[in-house]
Amino acid sequence: MIEIKGDHFDPAMIADSGQCFRWRQTGEDRFTIPAFGKVLNITQTGAESFVADCDGVDWENIWRDYLDLSEDYGRFSDAIMTSDDDYLKDAYNKGCGIRILRQDLWETVVSFLISQNNNIPRIKKSIEALCEEFGRDLGDGIFSFPTAEALADAGDALSDKRFGLGYRDVYIRQMAEYVRGHGDWLAGLKEMDRENAYRELVRQNGIGPKVANCICLFGLHHIDAFPIDTHVRQILEAHYPDGFDFERYKGFAGVVQQYMFYAKRL
DNA sequence: CTCCAGGGCAGCG
DNA sequence: CGCTGCCATGGA
Numbered sequence: 001m002i003e004i005k006g007d008h009f010d011p012a013m014i015a016d017s018g019q020c021f022r023w024r025q026t027g028e029d030r031f032t033i034p035a036f037g038k039v040l041n042i043t044q045t046g047a048e049s050f051v052a053d054c055d056g057v058d059w060e061n062i063w064r065d066y067l068d069l070s071e072d073y074g075r076f077s078d079a080i081m082t083s084d085d086d087y088l089k090d091a092y093n094k095g096c097g098i099r100i101l102r103q104d105l106w107e108t109v110v111s112f113l114i115s116q117n118n119n120i121p122r123i124k125k126s127i128e129a130l131c132e133e134f135g136r137d138l139g140d141g142i143f144s145f146p147t148a149e150a151l152a153d154a155g156d157a158l159s160d161k162r163f164g165l166g167y168r169d170v171y172i173r174q175m176a177e178y179v180r181g182h183g184d185w186l187a188g189l190k191e192m193d194r195e196n197a198y199r200e201l202v203r204q205n206g207i208g209p210k211v212a213n214c215i216c217l218f219g220l221h222h223i224d225a226f227p228i229d230t231h232v233r234q235i236l237e238a239h240y241p242d243g244f245d246f247e248r249y250k251g252f253a254g255v256v257q258q259y260m261f262y263a264k265r266l
Numbered sequence: 267c268t269c270c271a272g273g274g275c276a277g278c279g
Numbered sequence: 280c281g282c283t284g285c286c287a288t289g290g291a
Contacts (some may be wrong), residue, residue, distance in 0.1 A: 051271085112272075116272080116274065117287090117288095118272080118287095119271035119272085121271095121289090123271090142283085166290095167285095168287080169287090197274070205274090208274045211272085214272070227272070228272090229272035229273080261272075
């Protein structure tokens with residue numbers, strides 16, 4: 001057990017933010033978080049105080065970074081709340097506890113391949129089914145996210161109806177086989193800047209502009225990436241008819257995007 | 267029944 | 280370039 005302090009940090013908002021699909025609320029103020037082959041249970045004990053069921057080593061080496069608690073989100077809120085963008089200010093007030101997680105890249109790639117033309121409950125069901133079938137048993141009914149090798153070995157089994165992948169099964173299989181055959185591809189992406197990573201990602205079958213931007217934002221932590229999905233497109237059309245000024249939030253447009261996405265889906 | 271969901275692709279012009 | 284039809288699936 002370790003005690004934590006965290007401003008601009010609300011696990012309930014993050015769990016429902018659409019950036020991660022495996023967080024589960026397991027109590028009044030308790031969340032169970034599988035990542036990197038481990039499981040963290042975090043319980044809110046006050047406005048900005050929490051307890052986590054890990055030791056100090058894992059906290060410093062894994063979870064603090066994963067939860068992005070080293071980043072100062074005050075600078076984002078300041079920029080937004082001192083602007084004259086009333087729609088964004090309202091969105092920020094609704095989603096102010098969101099942080100952009102530093103998730104595992106491979107898990108992010110597969111998760112957002114599944115996300116295309118899909119809805120969040122179905123995405124979650126597909127991912128859990130894949131974890132149960134091809135992941136490692138971590139106890140308490142929780143399984144690790146399957147490796148590229150495991151999904152490549154799965155082959156045609158990915159087309160099984162219980163995974164609910166639909167036509168996306170081909171994308172997952174091709175991606176898993178590619179990563180298995182190119183062991184340094186994921187590591188190479190992490191070395192690239194956003195534009196080069198984006199260009200490399202969209203070369204893959206099944207990864208278009210939106211999915212590539214989600215991988216850049218959630219898997220590579222390029223927080224200036226701005227994925228435009230069906231929700232965000234509707235927001236931009238409804239509230240920014242003369243165009244959205246990306247320059248205004250240069251450097252953290254992806255954080256802005258998350259506030260808007262969360263607020264709309266409430 | 268149709269429409270929608272954190273889209274992408276191939277086939278047009 | 281942009282536009283259109285199609286791609287599985289399940290819930291509303």
